[in-house]
Amino acid sequence: RGRIIAVANQKGGVGKTTTVINLATALAACGATVLVVDLDPQGNATTGFGLPDEARASGSYQLLTGSKVEPCETIVPGLKFIPTSVDLVGAELELVSEGQREYKLKAALEPFLVRFDYIFIDCPPALGLLTLNALTAADTVMVPMQCEFFALEGLSHLLQTIERVRAHSNPDLEIEGFVLTMYDRRNNLCRSVESDVRAHFGAKVYTSVIPRNVRVSEAPSFGKPVLLYDIGCAGAQAYIRLASEIMDLDSVP
Amino acid sequence: RGRIIAVANQKGGVGKTTTVINLATALAACGATVLVVDLDPQGNATTGFGLPDEARASGSYQLLTGSKVEPCETIVPGLKFIPTSVDLVGAELELVSEGQREYKLKAALEPFLVRFDYIFIDCPPALGLLTLNALTAADTVMVPMQCEFFALEGLSHLLQTIERVRAHSNPDLEIEGFVLTMYDRRNNLCRSVESDVRAHFGAKVYTSVIPRNVRVSEAPSFGKPVLLYDIGCAGAQAYIRLASEIMDLDSVP
Numbered sequence: 222r223g224r225i226i227a228v229a230n231q232k233g234g235v236g237k238t239t240t241v242i243n244l245a246t247a248l249a250a251c252g253a254t255v256l257v258v259d260l261d262p263q264g265n266a267t268t269g270f271g272l273p274d275e276a277r278a279s280g281s282y283q284l285l286t287g288s289k290v291e292p293c294e295t296i297v298p299g300l301k302f303i304p305t306s307v308d309l310v311g312a313e314l315e316l317v318s319e320g321q322r323e324y325k326l327k328a329a330l331e332p333f334l335v336r337f338d339y340i341f342i343d344c345p346p347a348l349g350l351l352t353l354n355a356l357t358a359a360d361t362v363m364v365p366m367q368c369e370f371f372a373l374e375g376l377s378h379l380l381q382t383i384e385r386v387r388a389h390s391n392p393d394l395e396i397e398g399f400v401l402t403m404y405d406r407r408n409n410l411c412r413s414v415e416s417d418v419r420a421h422f423g424a425k426v427y428t429s430v431i432p433r434n435v436r437v438s439e440a441p442s443f444g445k446p447v448l449l450y451d452i453g454c455a456g457a458q459a460y461i462r463l464a465s466e467i468m469d470l471d472s473v474p
Numbered sequence: 475r476g477r478i479i480a481v482a483n484q485k486g487g488v489g490k491t492t493t494v495i496n497l498a499t500a501l502a503a504c505g506a507t508v509l510v511v512d513l514d515p516q517g518n519a520t521t522g523f524g525l526p527d528e529a530r531a532s533g534s535y536q537l538l539t540g541s542k543v544e545p546c547e548t549i550v551p552g553l554k555f556i557p558t559s560v561d562l563v564g565a566e567l568e569l570v571s572e573g574q575r576e577y578k579l580k581a582a583l584e585p586f587l588v589r590f591d592y593i594f595i596d597c598p599p600a601l602g603l604l605t606l607n608a609l610t611a612a613d614t615v616m617v618p619m620q621c622e623f624f625a626l627e628g629l630s631h632l633l634q635t636i637e638r639v640r641a642h643s644n645p646d647l648e649i650e651g652f653v654l655t656m657y658d659r660r661n662n663l664c665r666s667v668e669s670d671v672r673a674h675f676g677a678k679v680y681t682s683v684i685p686r687n688v689r690v691s692e693a694p695s696f697g698k699p700v701l702l703y704d705i706g707c708a709g710a711q712a713y714i715r716l717a718s719e720i721m722d723l724d725s726v727p
């Protein structure tokens with residue numbers, strides 16, 4: 222049975238989409254079968270895999286409203302994808318008045334669990350109904366965070382929301398881990414936020430840290446994960462290290 | 475009569491809050507009277523001005539639900555502030571079923587127009603009801619954007635939303651301008667996105683560009699705008715140039 226990992230953080234621009242695209246690719250490159258669900262109306266993950274506009278006809282909105290959706294192929298063997306669609310923007314307002322509104326995604330992803338080792342959900346930068354659906358469907362939550370002051374402040378909001386979801390709709394929800402992104406070793410603020418986070422969350426913070434690396438931000442303009450754009454760059458190597466760290470953790474009984 | 479400027483972009487982490495805090499401070503330093511409204515449940519602007527938790531008792535949630543709110547003082551003379559409060563998170567779901575739900579903020583800000591030259595609204599990274607309230611109340615929209623690929627992609631969503639707001643609830647809404655943030659001259663992607671944006675939006679893109687500058691990201695951890703934390707740094711100087719560019723534009727008949 223596969224594991225559903227919601228990649229969430231309401232702080233904007235911390236590397237959620239970049240982590241989903243590149244970690245999923247690295248895991249697929251090691252032989253895992255991976256599904257990525259783009260639950261952000263912005264659709265950056267859909268663009269980051271180079272999916273054309275036609276591919277967006279049926280996607281995560283259909284998933285939330287109960288239609289059957291078949292994931293599409295990507296340029297990465299072993300990695301399938303459920304794109305965002307523009308009508309997803311309206312989904313939050315539509316879902317509000319429905320019963321069981323947080324459980325829609327969980328029900329929709331159930332049939333995919335036997336087909337994939339990992340299912341990643343890219344969340345929008347908010348704690349609204351889309352993210353609540355992802356947290357209710359997920360086995361674990363992965364939290365990308367920049368080592369900046371505002372990012373630290375947002376963590377307590379996120380952790381409170383995770384507690385609320387555990388109490389109301391998903392008692393088994395665990396934290397998969399904290400990924401430090403866009404890390405700059407020369408920057409004092411970065412180093413002091415990192416030591417705060419490690420002191421606070423201990424082993425839940427991955428050893429592998431993702432450095433700020435311009436090749437990572439160039440890759441989406443070519444519609445490719447950075448592993449396919451420039452496998453030798455520091456960013457790609459860091460995501461490969463992160464993938465093997467996660468697989469090592471999985472193999473520990 | 476003051477001008478209401480919504481600072482909005484659904485792309486996360488592009489410098490909305492940093493621009494509100496530092497541009498408002500630079501305008502106040504030049505003698506303007508300024509009000510800042512924190513409409514983001516994350517409350518980064520509230521923290522960036524060093525406001526303690528007690529100050530958050532009455533704020534933008536009360537504004538949206540019709541109570542009378544008195545702005546609080548900040549460490550910047552001439553700059554007043556309406557903080558976020560945690561109950562703002564629930565406001566979006568509560569507003570959905572109300573009539574005239576987009577007009578709540580507009581009605582609430584009306585009495586402040588005679589007291590302030592500029593009213594800035596810091597928006598969350600989403601195009602939900604909070605941002606719609608800001609766009610309906612605003613005279614103009616200021617759009618901070620990073621020179622990155624995903625940021626470029628999000629612009630068309632934002633412009634479509636502005637058109638929709640113009641058609642439904644605020645026909646006079648104009649674009650105040652595009653502010654390029656966290657700019658790195660050495661980065662090719664940055665330079666090519668900049669030339670795309672200037673080719674597309676012409677004079678609506680400010681000449682003043684905000685460089686990536688670590689002092690800017692350090693300032694919030696001291697609860698101060700960067701102008702008070704380190705007036706000589708490149709980031710502070712850039713925001714001062716941006717303020718004078720805006721005031722020059724205002725004085726042109």
Ligand SMILES: Nc1ncnc2c1ncn2[C@@H]1O[C@H](COP(=O)(O)OP(=O)(O)OP(=O)(O)O)[C@@H](O)[C@H]1O
Nearest residue numbers: 233234235236237238239346433434437438486622
């Ligand atoms: N390691 C990195 N090095 C350099 N740039 C990066 C890195 N990771 C992400 N970026 C860039 O930073 C920006 C923000 O990253 P991304 O869009 O993945 O964050 P996000 O959390 O998904 O944002 P949002 O909150 O809008 O969904 C993007 O332009 C991306 O290309």
Ligand SMILES: Nc1ncnc2c1ncn2[C@@H]1O[C@H](COP(=O)(O)OP(=O)(O)OP(=O)(O)O)[C@@H](O)[C@H]1O
Nearest residue numbers: 233369486487488489490491492599686687690691
């Ligand atoms: N010019 C700059 N130089 C360096 N760091 C910056 C600069 N501007 C903003 N930052 C940092 O980048 C991060 C994102 O900026 P900010 O929080 O202002 O963006 P935002 O658009 O308000 O984010 P959100 O979408 O979460 O509301 C913050 O940690 C901030 O300190």
Ligand SMILES: [Mg+2]
Nearest residue numbers: 237238261265
């Ligand atoms: Mg994203």
Ligand SMILES: [Mg+2]
Nearest residue numbers: 490491514518
């Ligand atoms: Mg902000």
